Amino acid sequence: MNNIQNEVSSKDIIIFKNISNIDKFNFYEYLSVMIDAWVWISWALESVTDKIANPYFKQRIKELLVFISSGDSLSKAMKKDPNVFSQHEVSIVEAWEATGTLSTSLLNIANNLKKRDELQKKIKWALTYPIIIFLFLLVAVIVVLTYVIPAIMPLFENAEAQLPTATKALIATSNFVSHNFLVILLFIFTVFVFFVWFKSTKTWKERLDNMILGVPLVGKIYRNYILANISSSLWNLIWAWVPTLKALKLVGKSSGSYVYEQIFELVTRRVEVWEKIVDSMKEVDEEKFYFPPAFLQMLSVWEKTANIEEISIKIYNQYNREVEYSLWNLTKWIEPMAILLASGFVIWFAFAIFGAIMKITEVIS
Numbered sequence: 001m002n003n004i005q006n007e008v009s010s011k012d013i014i015i016f017k018n019i020s021n022i023d024k025f026n027f028y029e030y031l032s033v034m035i036d037a038w039v040w041i042s043w044a045l046e047s048v049t050d051k052i053a054n055p056y057f058k059q060r061i062k063e064l065l066v067f068i069s070s071g072d073s074l075s076k077a078m079k080k081d082p083n084v085f086s087q088h089e090v091s092i093v094e095a096w097e098a099t100g101t102l103s104t105s106l107l108n109i110a111n112n113l114k115k116r117d118e119l120q121k122k123i124k125w126a127l128t129y130p131i132i133i134f135l136f137l138l139v140a141v142i143v144v145l146t147y148v149i150p151a152i153m154p155l156f157e158n159a160e161a162q163l164p165t166a167t168k169a170l171i172a173t174s175n176f177v178s179h180n181f182l183v184i185l186l187f188i189f190t191v192f193v194f195f196v197w198f199k200s201t202k203t204w205k206e207r208l209d210n211m212i213l214g215v216p217l218v219g220k221i222y223r224n225y226i227l228a229n230i231s232s233s234l235w236n237l238i239w240a241w242v243p244t245l246k247a248l249k250l251v252g253k254s255s256g257s258y259v260y261e262q263i264f265e266l267v268t269r270r271v272e273v274w275e276k277i278v279d280s281m282k283e284v285d286e287e288k289f290y291f292p293p294a295f296l297q298m299l300s301v302w303e304k305t306a307n308i309e310e311i312s313i314k315i316y317n318q319y320n321r322e323v324e325y326s327l328w329n330l331t332k333w334i335e336p337m338a339i340l341l342a343s344g345f346v347i348w349f350a351f352a353i354f355g356a357i358m359k360i361t362e363v364i365s
Helices: 002-009 021-036 041-051 055-069 074-079 087-097 102-157 165-179 181-198 202-214 218-239 244-254 258-272 277-284 293-305 308-364
Strands: none
Touching: 021 041, 021 055, 021 102, 041 055, 055 074, 074 087, 087 102, 087 218, 087 244, 102 165, 102 218, 102 308, 165 181, 165 308, 202 218, 202 258, 218 244, 218 308, 244 258, 258 277, 277 293, 293 308
16 A cells, blocks of 8 residues: 555656547556456556556556555546546446446446547548648748748839739738748737637637537538437446436536537436436427437437437447548548639739739830
8 A cells, every 4th residue: 555655656757648538448448357357456457557558647547546445446536536537437437336347337438438539530530631731731821922922022122113913912911921920920829829718618618619510511520529429428328327317417528519518408407307308309409400300310219219229329320420421521622622722822923923024024125
């Protein structure tokens, strides 16, 4: 016990304090295998710690081991570290501890985290290409405005010709960017910091969520991603015999969306007065924007048949496919948009330069 406390107290300096879904997936899967082999939970945690590569997560697991060595159950120890272990995970572990099938619950949490991570990776990989295109386009524009235009500007300044409007606008833009480059960077950084700070408030969380959900193509991807996570989380909680009301609240909190969290709070209040889940969703979302008809239809089948596992898997698979299709559709539109923007700048540049050259040629001749 003292050795564990000394090991935890002698913490190394850790810069990056983030824990990925894969880190937690490995933790729960390793722990499930060890417990399934009838290894004591404290021994299992010590063994798992050696297999975790993330130093920050390893530190948190050691603290978890201290609580368990003091007599806490795994779920009670996890509750003491809410920044690492979500209420969703704690509730599943707590429910299955009572039945003696802890390894099953840990494996289910691991699989749920793996599904979520795979879905996030699909979105990141799909958005990487268009982001790179726009970054290259931005760099090209900055190079032209800060290096190319200033290099040929003396030619225009020494000429007595009346320059075209396109040329004047290009020179003015170049002067502004060249002379205020650091100010522009500082402004962008300030806006970014202000945005990060402001989005942590409840009002702006809701506005930001609604704004993203309302953006064409992007909003559909975001909504389908949330619905896929909801179906997976709901199955895990209900299958672990977590009470329905508590499960609904936890599903909202684990959705990753402030708007959906608020919606599930409203749904839970209606279910508390003995309304059905699907009927409550329809009342809260009359326009069927947050819960599409297909989602409600499949969920109503679950309510009628109580076949939560099969229906949840079908809902997850459907919205997983919807995310993939929406991502393909988004990337299909972004490439021509980037080409259109690049073409617009090239045409502006060409008109400005060749227009000025023609005016200068007329004066000389």
